[in-house]
Amino acid sequence: MLDQLDWTNSEDKRDLVHRAVEHLVMGRLVIFPTETEYVLAASADQADAVAALWQSYSRPTRWIHFALAPTKELVESLPGQTPEGRRLARRTWPGPIDFVVAPDASLVEYTAEMVKSLTADLGAACLACPGHPAIASTAQFLKTPLILASRAKDPTRILSDQSVAMEEFGEIADAMIDDGKTRFGQPSTIVRIGTDGVAVEQEGVVSSSWIRRLSGEMITFVCTGNTCRSPMAEALFKRFLADKLGCSIEELPERGYTVASAGIAAHPGTPAAENAVSVVREYNAHLEDHISQPLTDELALYSDRLIVMTEDHKSLVCRLWPEVESRTTLLCGDRNVSDPIGGTYDRYERCAGQIADQLRSLLDDVTAPN
Numbered sequence: 001m002l003d004q005l006d007w008t009n010s011e012d013k014r015d016l017v018h019r020a021v022e023h024l025v026m027g028r029l030v031i032f033p034t035e036t037e038y039v040l041a042a043s044a045d046q047a048d049a050v051a052a053l054w055q056s057y058s059r060p061t062r063w064i065h066f067a068l069a070p071t072k073e074l075v076e077s078l079p080g081q082t083p084e085g086r087r088l089a090r091r092t093w094p095g096p097i098d099f100v101v102a103p104d105a106s107l108v109e110y111t112a113e114m115v116k117s118l119t120a121d122l123g124a125a126c127l128a129c130p131g132h133p134a135i136a137s138t139a140q141f142l143k144t145p146l147i148l149a150s151r152a153k154d155p156t157r158i159l160s161d162q163s164v165a166m167e168e169f170g171e172i173a174d175a176m177i178d179d180g181k182t183r184f185g186q187p188s189t190i191v192r193i194g195t196d197g198v199a200v201e202q203e204g205v206v207s208s209s210w211i212r213r214l215s216g217e218m219i220t221f222v223c224t225g226n227t228c229r230s231p232m233a234e235a236l237f238k239r240f241l242a243d244k245l246g247c248s249i250e251e252l253p254e255r256g257y258t259v260a261s262a263g264i265a266a267h268p269g270t271p272a273a274e275n276a277v278s279v280v281r282e283y284n285a286h287l288e289d290h291i292s293q294p295l296t297d298e299l300a301l302y303s304d305r306l307i308v309m310t311e312d313h314k315s316l317v318c319r320l321w322p323e324v325e326s327r328t329t330l331l332c333g334d335r336n337v338s339d340p341i342g343g344t345y346d347r348y349e350r351c352a353g354q355i356a357d358q359l360r361s362l363l364d365d366v367t368a369p370n
Contacts, residue, residue, distance in 0.1 A: 003175035007033070007134055017134065020177060021141045028174035029053060031165050032138070034130040035183040036096045036205055037150055037158060038165035040173060041067065041135070044144040047112035053149050054118070056172055063100060063124040064115065066107065067146040069139035070094045070129050072323075078127065079104040083304075084215040085193035091214050091302050094131035096184060096205045100124055100192040110144045126190060134177045150187070160185040209254070216256035219366065220303040221331070222313055226263030226292035228341050228348070229309045231272045233331065233355050234261035235285040240356075240363050257366075260303075262295040264316055273341065275348040282349075283356065300324055307362070310336040331358050 003023065005016045023030050027046040032039055040056065042049035044066070068074060075081075075089040079101050088097065103125040108116045119125055128148065130136060139146055149169075150159060159165045162178045170176075189204035191211060198215045200208045219237065223230035238259050242249045245257075252259065270292040271277075277287045293299075300306065300321045306328040308314045318325040331337055332354065340351040 002170060002173060005175060005177045007177050007179040013133070014137075016177060017137045017141070020134070020138045020175060023175045024049075024138070024142065024146070029169075029172055030138075031162075031169050031173045031176035032130075032132070032135040033162075033177060033179040033182055034096075034128075034132045034135055034188075036130075036186060036188045037160060037182055038162065038168075039067075039130075039135075039159070040149040040169045041146040043142055044108075044111040044115050044147050047114055050112050050114050050147055052172060053147060054114070056149055056169070061122075063122050063126040064103075064119050065098070065126045065128065065148040065150070067128045067130055067135060067139055067148050069142070069145075070131075070136055074129065077106070079107060082193050082195070082197075083217075084198050087217070087304065088191065088193075088198060088211070088215040089129075092206070093129040094136055095129070096131070096188045097211070098126050098128040098188045098190045100126050100190060100201055107145070115147065128188065132179070132183075134179065158185065158187060212256065213253045213258065216253065216258060217305070217366065218258040218260065218303045219305045219307065220259075220295075220299060221261040221307045221309075222264060222295055222317065223261075223309045223337075224263055224265050224313070224339065225270070225341070226261055226266035226294070227270055227290075228273050228276050229337055229339060229351065229355065230261035230263060231287050231290045231292075232276050232280055232348075232352050233307065233309075233359065234259055235280045235287050235290070236283055236352070236356050237359050237362070239280075239283055239285040240359055241366070244363060244367060260299065262293050262299055264295055264313055266292045266294040268293055273348070275340070275343075275345050276352075278345065279348045279352045283352070297321070303327065305329065305366075307331050309339075331355065331362075333358075 010016055020030050024043040027049045030041050032041050042053045103119050108119050161181045184205045186205040189206040190202035192199045192201050221230040221233035238249045245255055272287040272290040280287050317328050340347045
């Protein structure tokens with residue numbers, strides 16, 4: 001009899017996770033919700049469960065599908081990753097993007113022999129890190145990854161709610177965590193990371209256009225209030241970068257570059273200083289639509305380069321987010337960029353000139369071949 005676990009209405013979700021873990025370590029199959037679709041899962045060290053899951057497929061498959069527990073070290077430990085792949089994983093995991101990689105020994109170290117054999121024969125593994133707390137929490141209790149199956153019978157069918165998942169897997173599953181309709185109701189996007197960049201293997205909830213943006217380089221300039229120095233740096237760098245690449249500023253994300261600015265103590269929603277707006281026009285750059293924003297956790301952690309204006313900014317950023325220290329640099333090397341706020345037009349002009357001189361060196365570094 002199927003053990004149905006009602007995630008939606010449960011007051012003790014930890015108990016449901018513990019019951020799911022118990023099923024898995026006893027070699028049973030469990031249906032889990034993710035943010036995209038429901039999946040059938042087996043613990044990778046349980047040979048009989050993996051065999052039963054594998055036999056549920058009625059069509060050939062190109063890879064073993066692993067679900068990994070979300071950890072801080074996960075992105076850096078992924079096999080065969082490139083800078084594009086690390087950016088994409090850092091910005092989307094846990095979440096609805098799966099990565100096809102050439103597996104290494106660490107991935108299958110504690111798994112059943114069947115998993116090792118299949119992975120070696122196929123030469124590819126598809127790695128997922130689902131964000132739904134039911135499967136993410138369960139994965140953290142296991143010493144091996146989960147092996148997943150989705151749409152085993154009909155590849156066109158989207159398992160977006162518990163009833164469809166039951167029709168697909170109910171005959172072989174031992175338990176199911178039921179959380180109603182999935183958040184997105186679409187399949188995950190599957191990408192392959194190679195030396196030529198990121199290629200979409202399976203279209204899904206995240207579009208190819210967004211994959212290009214999310215795997216591109218993100219440069220964020222940081223000052224105090226995000227109304228003078230960092231907005232000028234952002235506007236000027238966008239102009240210089242677009243000119244070098246021969247594209248419009250609006251096309252930069254499609255070319256693999258996102259340029260932003262933020263303030264350590266910014267009040268959200270403030271326009272750029274009038275003198276800053278006027279000064280950057282001399283460089284054919286624009287700040288008329290700028291709205292200030294604070295440096296958030298997400299912005300700090302997603303950025304590949306955090307370019308700060310003063311040593312105090314750098315110290316504060318590294319204290320608040322120690323993991324970004326290696327990506328945080330002072331724009332002028334060993335000199336601060338003085339704050340022109342409240343100053344004359346000439347003061348803003350000198351500040352913009354100092355910033356522009358340094359941005360030209362940064363431009364060469366950013367666009368240099370990897």
